[in-house]
Amino acid sequence: MTDPLAGMRAIDRRHPLGWDLGLAAAVALVSVNAGPPSGPVGWAVFAVVHAAVVLRRRRPQPALLVAGAAVAAGSLGALLAPAAPPWTYLAVWVLLFGAALRGSRRGSLATTVGVAALVAVCSLVAPPIAGPVTPREHVTLTLAVTGTSAAALLLGLQVRGRRQRLAAEQAEIARAAAVAERSRIAQEMHDVIGHNLSVIVSLATGGGVAVRTSPDDAERAFAAIGDVGRSSVREVRRVLRVLRHDASADGAPLSPQPGLDDVDALLDSVRGAGLAVALRRSGDLGGLDAGRRLAVYRIVQESLTNVLRHAGPGAHADVGIAREPGAVVVTVSDDGRGRPPTPGAGHGLLGMRERAAAYGGELEAGPTGAGWRVRARIPVDDQGGQEGTR
Structure with missing residues (x-):
């Protein structure tokens, strides 16, 4: 109507x-x-x-x-x-x-x-x-005109004040959206740069040792550093481009965010840095929406970054991505004996928890008897929709 x-x-x-x-x-x-x-x-x-x-x-x-x-x-x-x-x-x-x-x-x-x-x-x-007008009619008319004039003036002031309040509320909403966008950019950049820098440090450390014993291995390590560095630059530019245009209505072409199909390439870069990683997939993962795919990718990326930083030499990592009834479960565990990541020491664990919580999920991280494990559960509606989004 x-x-x-x-x-x-x-x-x-x-x-x-x-x-x-x-x-x-x-x-x-x-x-x-x-x-x-x-x-x-x-x-x-x-x-x-x-x-x-x-x-x-x-x-x-x-x-x-x-x-x-x-x-x-x-x-x-x-x-x-x-x-x-x-x-x-x-x-x-x-x-x-x-x-x-x-x-x-x-x-x-x-x-x-x-x-x-x-x-x-x-x-x-x-x-x-x-x-002729009686005195009573005269006074009544004057009071009516005066009262209506005052009412018109006050009504205009009231509507003006309401518009100003609405404008202030809209400005506050826009400010909050800008703060959230800056937080989103910071999270994306932390994930991208933190992971790639950890890979570069591992490669540089191995390459420095190999220079004296195996020049060919050192050459490959430094070539890999160049590849990771260039990949990092490209991904940072992609993130900034997407975050700049993802709300635009002008149909600007956007580079896709990483997802499940990019996990294999992520693991290859980690293996190149000297960390042995095994991947297990189970269940139908094809029905996940883009947001959940990105969340899974970033959780795996940040978890492996922490393994590179803290697990120590000779560590082995296992990555599991499983579609269970009503959820997708991501598990990253390692058998490292190095210093475990301290909760609250950085943005990594906090960022992973926020990504899971954004879809109504939860994330657990802590030591095990043989190392460290991260487990995230992100709800998914098995009937075709996506539940838990906030």
């Missing part, structure tokens, strides 16, 4: 001048019915006040001042030539609302209040009623 207010707002955005002219004509029609002008002065005042309605958005304060001056002139003319001034208060109320809504300068509120007070005085001096 179409929202009529939404339709009117759409017309207003597409044809603002036509909307303003239509509103001025409607207000003038109501005003003529309430109190028709009489004589040239009355019609001139009537025309000026309702012409000001057309300018209420472009020049809210000048339009209100012109209308207030016209109302005062009409009241003075009615006193000089006994006749009822034209009914112009509806137009003035529309202008009061617009001036309170759009006034931005410090003195705009004082000007708006001053015009409202002037209109109240004019209704007291020259009420727009033909014929």
Whole structure:
């Protein structure tokens, strides 16, 4: 069902001048019915006040001042030539609302209040009623005009304040989104650079030893360092490019994020650094969405990075990726005897936990009797959807 207010707002955005002219004509029609002008002065005042309605958005304060001056002139003319001034208060109320809504300068509120007070005085001096007016009717009309003028002004201020609050909330949402995006960039860069630097350090250490005993092995190690370095540069550029354009609507071509198909290449780079790694896959992993594939890849990458850093020489690692009922389970264990990673010492374990928690999952990491193990469980809906996303 179409929202009529939404339709009117759409017309207003597409044809603002036509909307303003239509509103001025409607207000003038109501005003003529309430109190028709009489004589040239009355019609001139009537025309000026309702012409000001057309300018209420472009020049809210000048339009209100012109209308207030016209109302005062009409009241003075009615006193000089006994006749009822034209009914112009509806137009003035529309202008009061617009001036309170759009006034931005410090003195705009004082000007708006001053015009409202002037209109109240004019209704007291020259009420727009033909014929004799009783004192009670006179006071009632003045109070009605004054109260409605105040209501129009206060309503404009209220709507203006609400718009300002909404703008502030939107700015805060945008700021929070920017902070989250920076955190995301930091996490991606930590995973990429941390892993590749660990591989380079291992290769450089082995190459330094091989220089004296096996120049051919040293040459291969240093060539591998160059390959890993170039790969690191390419991946950093890809991450930055994707993070820059992944929310764009211009159809910019994006490089794919790594996933399960890239785990083999990841393990090859680790093996090249001297770590023996075995991979086991089980279950149907083809139905995972891109986000979960990336989470699995990063958890494996960070876990192997920690093995390279802490497991010590001669360590062996086992990587398991299994699709179980309702979840995909990632396990990385090693038999290293080196210093285990200290929880909270860096961003690695925290980042892995955050990646699992983003999909409603959990991650456990700790020592075993033979080394260190990381186990992550990421929920997956076996019925075809993805559950647990937050």
